[in-house]
Amino acid sequence: MNLLPKPLPPLPNPDTSMWVDEAIWGHRLHDEQSPWLVFLEFLNILHHEYGKGRAFTEPDGFNTLCYSPAKRLCLRNILFNNPKLDGIRIMHTTDSSRWGEWFEYIKTTVQGIHNPTFDYLKKHFHSFEDFCEVVSLARSTNIEVNSNKRWTSKFVFPYGKDCLYEDLDKNASSNDRRFFGRTGEVLYLMLCRSQLKQELLFELKGKVLQDNSNWNTIIKCLQPDDDDSDRSKRANAFLPYEKHSSFDDLAKDWLAILKLDMPSFDMLPHIVNLTGLHLLKYQLTISQQILGLLRPTKIVCEVVAPKKNVGA
Amino acid sequence: MTSSKWIAFLRQYGPIPRNDNMYDETIQRSAQKHGIAPIEFEHPAYSKVIACFDKNSTSYPVSVILTGTAGDGKTYLCRQVWKQLKGDDKDWISDNPYMSIQSYYPKVQNTHFSSDCTENYRQFTVHFIRDLSGWAPQQGAEWESDKEELLQRFCKSLFDPESNEIFLIAANDGQLIESWRRLKDTEYVIKARKVFEDLLVEDRQEQPGVRLRFFNLSRGSSAELFDRAIKSFLDHPGWQESFKYKAGENEAFGSNCPIRHNYELLQNPLVQSRLCSLLELCDSNGLHVPIRQILLLLTNAILGHPDVKDHLMVPLDIPKILTAGSVSKASLFNNIFGGNLSETRRQSITVFDYFDRFQIGYETSHRIDNILIFGDTDETLRKYFTQLVADDRFYGADKRYDAAKYQYIEGDDEDQEKSKDFLQLLISQRRGLFFKIPKDSEGELNLWELTVFKFAGEYLSSVVDVLRNGGIVKRPILSRIVKGLNRIFTGMLVNSDREIFLATSGNYSQAKISRILIDRISVDPNKGEKIILKYDSSTGHIILAIYLSSNIIEELVLNLIRYEFLSRIALEGALPTSFSKECYEDILAFKSKLITAYEKRKIMDGTAVGTTLELKILTLSEEGFPNEHFVEIVQ
Numbered sequence: 012m013n014l015l016p017k018p019l020p021p022l023p024n025p026d027t028s029m030w031v032d033e034a035i036w037g038h039r040l041h042d043e044q045s046p047w048l049v050f051l052e053f054l055n056i057l058h059h060e061y062g063k064g065r066a067f068t069e070p071d072g073f074n075t076l077c078y079s080p081a082k083r084l085c086l087r088n089i090l091f092n093n094p095k096l097d098g099i100r101i102m103h104t105t106d107s108s109r110w111g112e113w114f115e116y117i118k119t120t121v122q123g124i125h126n127p128t129f130d131y132l133k134k135h136f137h138s139f140e141d142f143c144e145v146v147s148l149a150r151s152t153n154i155e156v157n158s159n160k161r162w163t164s165k166f167v168f169p170y171g172k173d174c175l176y177e178d179l180d181k182n183a184s185s186n187d188r189r190f191f192g193r194t195g196e197v198l199y200l201m202l203c204r205s206q207l208k209q210e211l212l213f214e215l216k217g218k219v220l221q222d223n224s225n226w227n228t229i230i231k232c233l234q235p236d237d238d239d240s241d242r243s244k245r246a247n248a249f250l251p252y253e254k255h256s257s258f259d260d261l262a263k264d265w266l267a268i269l270k271l272d273m274p275s276f277d278m279l280p281h282i283v284n285l286t287g288l289h290l291l292k293y294q295l296t297i298s299q300q301i302l303g304l305l306r307p308t309k310i311v312c313e314v315v316a317p318k319k320n321v322g323a
Numbered sequence: 324m325t326s327s328k329w330i331a332f333l334r335q336y337g338p339i340p341r342n343d344n345m346y347d348e349t350i351q352r353s354a355q356k357h358g359i360a361p362i363e364f365e366h367p368a369y370s371k372v373i374a375c376f377d378k379n380s381t382s383y384p385v386s387v388i389l390t391g392t393a394g395d396g397k398t399y400l401c402r403q404v405w406k407q408l409k410g411d412d413k414d415w416i417s418d419n420p421y422m423s424i425q426s427y428y429p430k431v432q433n434t435h436f437s438s439d440c441t442e443n444y445r446q447f448t449v450h451f452i453r454d455l456s457g458w459a460p461q462q463g464a465e466w467e468s469d470k471e472e473l474l475q476r477f478c479k480s481l482f483d484p485e486s487n488e489i490f491l492i493a494a495n496d497g498q499l500i501e502s503w504r505r506l507k508d509t510e511y512v513i514k515a516r517k518v519f520e521d522l523l524v525e526d527r528q529e530q531p532g533v534r535l536r537f538f539n540l541s542r543g544s545s546a547e548l549f550d551r552a553i554k555s556f557l558d559h560p561g562w563q564e565s566f567k568y569k570a571g572e573n574e575a576f577g578s579n580c581p582i583r584h585n586y587e588l589l590q591n592p593l594v595q596s597r598l599c600s601l602l603e604l605c606d607s608n609g610l611h612v613p614i615r616q617i618l619l620l621l622t623n624a625i626l627g628h629p630d631v632k633d634h635l636m637v638p639l640d641i642p643k644i645l646t647a648g649s650v651s652k653a654s655l656f657n658n659i660f661g662g663n664l665s666e667t668r669r670q671s672i673t674v675f676d677y678f679d680r681f682q683i684g685y686e687t688s689h690r691i692d693n694i695l696i697f698g699d700t701d702e703t704l705r706k707y708f709t710q711l712v713a714d715d716r717f718y719g720a721d722k723r724y725d726a727a728k729y730q731y732i733e734g735d736d737e738d739q740e741k742s743k744d745f746l747q748l749l750i751s752q753r754r755g756l757f758f759k760i761p762k763d764s765e766g767e768l769n770l771w772e773l774t775v776f777k778f779a780g781e782y783l784s785s786v787v788d789v790l791r792n793g794g795i796v797k798r799p800i801l802s803r804i805v806k807g808l809n810r811i812f813t814g815m816l817v818n819s820d821r822e823i824f825l826a827t828s829g830n831y832s833q834a835k836i837s838r839i840l841i842d843r844i845s846v847d848p849n850k851g852e853k854i855i856l857k858y859d860s861s862t863g864h865i866i867l868a869i870y871l872s873s874n875i876i877e878e879l880v881l882n883l884i885r886y887e888f889l890s891r892i893a894l895e896g897a898l899p900t901s902f903s904k905e906c907y908e909d910i911l912a913f914k915s916k917l918i919t920a921y922e923k924r925k926i927m928d929g930t931a932v933g934t935t936l937e938l939k940i941l942t943l944s945e946e947g948f949p950n951e952h953f954v955e956i957v958q
Contacts, residue, residue, distance in 0.1 A: 135957050228958060279831075
């Protein structure tokens, strides 16, 4: 068994009082963050860093990642804080009265936006009905579609850069680390430090980092042109190891999926599931190395039913 | 040979406790001891395997790997090669998993030299590893250096045309790859591992430039094995010897003897053909039944009885069974499903586990149950009852059945125990019907409703047989499959069956409901598009091929489960959940492949991207026909 590499120095002013878990696994493995949300947090970082031309590198040294994710509050208010949309379509018969009524309504419910206007929508859609149809389709494909999380913790499918934003508290003002608990940052740093990062970036460029998909464009049309300005800086990401076999294993599995001949968005659920597995494996492997245990790690993956039926 | 000697020998093939690793050896020894010839028939791979080592037909022998599940005939084939190379019988019975022999092959193919002049021959060492699991170290242990060295030599020899060493290695499924994973990573080990994996995954026997033939015996047809096995099983002289002695009617092999009756039943072509259908259906579901299991099935079918030692009858048991009136418990129809064995024993035996998945005995229709319960008193049903149940004086309606039925019909609700008795008997009777309903009544009585796979009969006769003989599947069947696919592809109760609807939920194709139409693909030939069913003779698979153009084709293996799944979705719209998960995901994955193919076609056609985006949204008319509704988005 490989020995655990010497950890990197801790952050100068960590934002937590008990620096224990963080010193072992990084800042941090968060138990309320599902693999999908880990992946979304990761995509926010990847797109940001890719935009700056430094994806998967740490140009200022280890653990110096600093990025600013988008908020996209117009989009989110339309999709997730707008329950009367369909009601308005049904109650009103003419297109102009529908738009008029809805503009009035949304002003009263919208949250987190200073002086909101939604006039831009009219130039993208021929009718209010088409607008409703697109909203309903976008909603039907959101992540964790049946969850009853707060509206600020609902996420549109990551069709491209314009679909990414960070989790926010219930007033839509700042990230309270409820569901974006930095595990996505750990994931990003793991891949930054894997030996396959160049190859991985190449594959991701062709598939995940492309912004010209139809649906990314459609989601973009639900946002005003200048909705990208309100961003806050996120720093203090920390992963204690310069390299580790777990990082390479993770990258290897991602690559295997990315190289398959399948529609790029169909790959994402598989990548997400593998990410969950690899984070678990990372946690167990490090624990083992710290304790000096030699037994191989075992994970129960299936409890076989005692009686088989035809489908089994 | 007396009948009891024959039966005692036959039991070795049945479901008795034994050491499975030594099966072939045990049978050989027992045969010698009893002075009885073992049940033997030519293994389907025999001539191909022998040809690899035959000095009359080759100057360039190659190594052979035999892999497969326990009971696939690996040891048997090794023994045949050993015999062919004139190996000593004594060495063979030594039980040593490794042996070697020297053999001479002509330097030039197809030449025979009158003198044994050595310069015309090349000497080879043939290494036999007849049981890799018995020879390789236990999991977790280290390789012994001489063994590791031998396998390293083997790996090298695969890529060296000059090597004078060849190997015959037999390994259970999984054991091969597992053992190779534990060898030191030399250049040749890595190359060999890759070759094995490729051959296994791609289901092939050889690779250019590699001196190896690879036989994966678990890919063989169980139905073909059955045809060979039942013939030599029934023709074994042991039976004729047993019948020679004119037994009294209540003695073993007399006219009332269930062993005799079961033997006669097994000769019945209808019983054989239904059994063969079950094995063919196992094959088409990817469930392979090895030879050993087929012989176990046949032995148990004839000798099974729940009340005797090991649940297998011997001649001495017969008078007791007749006196006790428990002949019906020896029913061949029930024994075929392991009904004579305890539940745990039954579940641990592959063939019964597979047969259990058909749920024969538990599945039924109103019509069938009405015949079984009310058939003797109902005028319209009586002829079926008489023909299928009453006329069977062994396993039909005996006194026990009539009494239990009376209790069931007339008894009060509180007497659950008594009803349970009858329900058990009913299971046995339904199993009997599965083997007794004649071919020409199959449709009328809906034979296949006695199984979980209601479309299995149609699948075999109207799809597999038709395609195998070069015919074309009837249009209504293809239409039904297309309709089933459409319902899964869209997640809506679509009734269209002339086109495939490729739809997604956005850019993500695996969503449960997919309302965004990408394109339609025509079933009838149209601009290179078409959808056909065909037979792949190399694998025995039925293939649904969807042509997006003459050179962009996507294929789906249409096994029985998928056929049943799509048919039921098309006709009923829904399925019991136990069926659907795996099939459902397979079909969605197929849609994913079709969408990739569609994108490929688009690139080849050079379709331009415009500045407006148009979505085609599917809605359903009342008749279930999809309408497209357009939504345009201006960028």
